Amino acid sequence: MESSNLFLKACRREPVPRTPVWFMRQAGRYMKEYRELRAKHTLLEMCRTPELAATVTLQPVEKLGVDAAIIFADLLLPAEAMGMKLEFVEGEGPVLSPTIQGAQSVRGLREVTDGELGYVGDAIRVVCRELQGKVPVIGFAGAPFTLSSYMIEGGASRDFAKTKTLMYRDPGLWQELMEKLVGVLTRYLASQVAAGAAALQIFDSWVGCLGPEDYRRYVLPHSQRLIANLAPLGVPVIHFGTGTATLLQLMREAGGDVIGLDWRVELAEGWSRVGHDVAVQGNLDPVVLLGPRENIPERVERIMCAAQGRPGHIFNLGHGILQHTPVENVQAVVEAVRNFRLDKSEPRSR
Amino acid sequence: MESSNLFLKACRREPVPRTPVWFMRQAGRYMKEYRELRAKHTLLEMCRTPELAATVTLQPVEKLGVDAAIIFADLLLPAEAMGMKLEFVEGEGPVLSPTIQGAQSVRGLREVTDGELGYVGDAIRVVCRELQGKVPVIGFAGAPFTLSSYMIEGGASRDFAKTKTLMYRDPGLWQELMEKLVGVLTRYLASQVAAGAAALQIFDSWVGCLGPEDYRRYVLPHSQRLIANLAPLGVPVIHFGTGTATLLQLMREAGGDVIGLDWRVELAEGWSRVGHDVAVQGNLDPVVLLGPRENIPERVERIMCAAQGRPGHIFNLGHGILQHTPVENVQAVVEAVRNFRLDKSEPRSR
Numbered sequence: 001m002e003s004s005n006l007f008l009k010a011c012r013r014e015p016v017p018r019t020p021v022w023f024m025r026q027a028g029r030y031m032k033e034y035r036e037l038r039a040k041h042t043l044l045e046m047c048r049t050p051e052l053a054a055t056v057t058l059q060p061v062e063k064l065g066v067d068a069a070i071i072f073a074d075l076l077l078p079a080e081a082m083g084m085k086l087e088f089v090e091g092e093g094p095v096l097s098p099t100i101q102g103a104q105s106v107r108g109l110r111e112v113t114d115g116e117l118g119y120v121g122d123a124i125r126v127v128c129r130e131l132q133g134k135v136p137v138i139g140f141a142g143a144p145f146t147l148s149s150y151m152i153e154g155g156a157s158r159d160f161a162k163t164k165t166l167m168y169r170d171p172g173l174w175q176e177l178m179e180k181l182v183g184v185l186t187r188y189l190a191s192q193v194a195a196g197a198a199a200l201q202i203f204d205s206w207v208g209c210l211g212p213e214d215y216r217r218y219v220l221p222h223s224q225r226l227i228a229n230l231a232p233l234g235v236p237v238i239h240f241g242t243g244t245a246t247l248l249q250l251m252r253e254a255g256g257d258v259i260g261l262d263w264r265v266e267l268a269e270g271w272s273r274v275g276h277d278v279a280v281q282g283n284l285d286p287v288v289l290l291g292p293r294e295n296i297p298e299r300v301e302r303i304m305c306a307a308q309g310r311p312g313h314i315f316n317l318g319h320g321i322l323q324h325t326p327v328e329n330v331q332a333v334v335e336a337v338r339n340f341r342l343d344k345s346e347p348r349s350r
Numbered sequence: 351m352e353s354s355n356l357f358l359k360a361c362r363r364e365p366v367p368r369t370p371v372w373f374m375r376q377a378g379r380y381m382k383e384y385r386e387l388r389a390k391h392t393l394l395e396m397c398r399t400p401e402l403a404a405t406v407t408l409q410p411v412e413k414l415g416v417d418a419a420i421i422f423a424d425l426l427l428p429a430e431a432m433g434m435k436l437e438f439v440e441g442e443g444p445v446l447s448p449t450i451q452g453a454q455s456v457r458g459l460r461e462v463t464d465g466e467l468g469y470v471g472d473a474i475r476v477v478c479r480e481l482q483g484k485v486p487v488i489g490f491a492g493a494p495f496t497l498s499s500y501m502i503e504g505g506a507s508r509d510f511a512k513t514k515t516l517m518y519r520d521p522g523l524w525q526e527l528m529e530k531l532v533g534v535l536t537r538y539l540a541s542q543v544a545a546g547a548a549a550l551q552i553f554d555s556w557v558g559c560l561g562p563e564d565y566r567r568y569v570l571p572h573s574q575r576l577i578a579n580l581a582p583l584g585v586p587v588i589h590f591g592t593g594t595a596t597l598l599q600l601m602r603e604a605g606g607d608v609i610g611l612d613w614r615v616e617l618a619e620g621w622s623r624v625g626h627d628v629a630v631q632g633n634l635d636p637v638v639l640l641g642p643r644e645n646i647p648e649r650v651e652r653i654m655c656a657a658q659g660r661p662g663h664i665f666n667l668g669h670g671i672l673q674h675t676p677v678e679n680v681q682a683v684v685e686a687v688r689n690f691r692l693d694k695s696e697p698r699s700r
Binding site for chain 1: 506508509510511514515518519558559560561562563564593595596613614615616619635636637638640641642645652672674
């Protein structure tokens with residue numbers, strides 16, 4: 001069976017001969033080929049130049065033998081297209097300015113015309129042409145909550161105090177911001193599918209800072225509408241977050257064909273919480289790949305055993321590949337996933 | 351009933367006429383009286399001068415009417431006593447150096463003699479004398495994992511990559527470090543009880559970065575031994591962490607009379623996971639106190655209702671009070687807890 005089918009079939013919980021595997025941030029600084037290109041271009045240049053974005057998107061497909069490519073792009077590109085200034089500060093990560101604070105700044109956010117983020121679609125077209133169906137291409141965007149958190153905090157945050165304070169103080173304005181983002185993200189994701197993306201991932205990476213009650217009230221309706229808007233596109237949607245152990249049922253309610261599980265929840269428990277009638281993706285701790293290579297097979301096998309060969313498991317880390325990860329350790333994960341057979345999964349005598 | 355008894359009785363799950371309330375970081379920068387004193391002294395001066403530490407410990411008891419005082423001290427004082435250099439860098443938080451990296455640095459950590467952290471006990475003695483039993487004093491220390499994470503990372507961390515990598519790479523060295531910390535922390539906490547602390551809180555604030563399997567293997571045995579070491583002291587132990595929804599049963603297994611619940615888990619669900627035969631503490635999101643004051647009663651009542659009047663609930667936030675919190679909002683929480691009656695807890699018509 002061609003690899004292309006593995007990933008998409010697993011998204012739809014169809015039986016597959018082996019579990020597909022890909023990695024969040026599989027195109028990134030941990031890889032020498034990426035760093036060589038990155039040394040010559042800024043991150044934004046790489047995102048905005050379809051040939052460069054396509055090149056780094058393809059690197060891990062070649063080097064790792066993963067079962068899907070994910071388009072190289074930055075989560076914050078839509079915020080920039082809406083009129084915010086996006087910079088990458090060495091050691092600090094992304095900085096968006098001026099931050100969203102009140103009604104004026106929310107209303108000042110521009111709608112995004114089809115052409116404005118067109119370079120992402122163009123990059124997807126190049127990737128699809130190069131791949132010739134070898135593996136599918138995943139398009140992606142930040143979820144409304146996580147994208148808004150960057151727009152309100154101005155960058156990464158520990159406690160998301162400004163984001164939550166805005167939602168508590170002015171639920172009407174919060175709703176307005178969410179609706180605006182849902183509109184922009186719907187069109188952005190649709191353009192990625194039009195360009196050839198065969199699946200979409202919604203990154204609600206930081207939503208785990210919320211309790212269930214707040215998620216239900218301030219986030220669920222908006223993520224739900226975004227995902228519902230994507231249904232007519234006919235591609236599977238992966239709904240991902242971290243620190244979401246207590247939000248999993250609600251995320252499932254919001255939608256998605258595949259729910260992402262980070263490493264804080266055991267795969268078997270997480271899957272039973274979201275229900276076996278959706279697929280799951282995960283869930284190895286990315287830091288395991290900074291540890292000894294010889295530990296990797298056992299850690300992979302534990303997750304594979306927890307999935308019990310049930311159709312609908314996509315192997316991935318619980319979050320993106322960390323910068324200092326040896327590429328050989330990523331390859332060791334792929335190898336362990338490929339070599340795994342449920343029938344030989346008695347306790348290892350290594 | 352004097353307030354003193356409320357908190358300790360709740361720790362022991364004895365019936366109380368009203369739910370006790372106190373706050374993590376109730377002595378801190380959100381309070382004008384604290385800032386006035388802090389303007390004249392460094393944080394370490396305040397920790398090391400029993401009269402100053404006692405003064406700020408007592409401020410919230412007076413100002414908020416809480417049911418317990420927690421001794422003002424820094425979580426990293428034991429690391430400093432073990433020979434590390436501790437500094438507070440403006441805007442960055444605590445910095446410990448040189449960081450723990452290998453066997454040499456672990457073995458270079460000094461044992462701590464009884465006198466070395468004696469200023470904390472001295473401050474507790476001053477506080478007890480001033481309070482005259484009005485409310486009990488809580489002593490505290492970081493848990494072995496959380497304390498070690500600062501020693502290995504050198505400060506706050508997002509992914510705890512160095513800490514986890516050390517445990518994966520060299521489990522023997524990790525064990526050695528944990529055992530050393532358990533020894534130091536046992537004596538440190540015992541000295542606080544000897545000075546008059548009537549309860550102890552173990553802060554495993556960052557342990558939620560681990561999955562259950564890693565917690566069980568690398569953390570549980572050490573937290574368990576620390577808590578077992580404290581049993582002969584005869585005071586209740588509060589075992590606290592954040593992001594621990596999937597670790598709660600294991601934390602309970604490690605020990606503690608009271609298990610801390612952060613805001614990410616509904617109180618009713620968290621309590622049922624740890625079991626109703628232990629007390630729980632929590633669990634309002636600290637960011638709620640940055641929002642509108644009029645929202646506070648409803649948020650407090652939701653938690654109080656979830657506790658169902660079951661003996662053994664101590665009201666607290668899910669983590670420490672944030673710096674920019676208006677003191678009136680903290681007072682509003684205390685008032686809402688004090689005013690709550692389960693029998694009048696029908697849906698609010700406000």
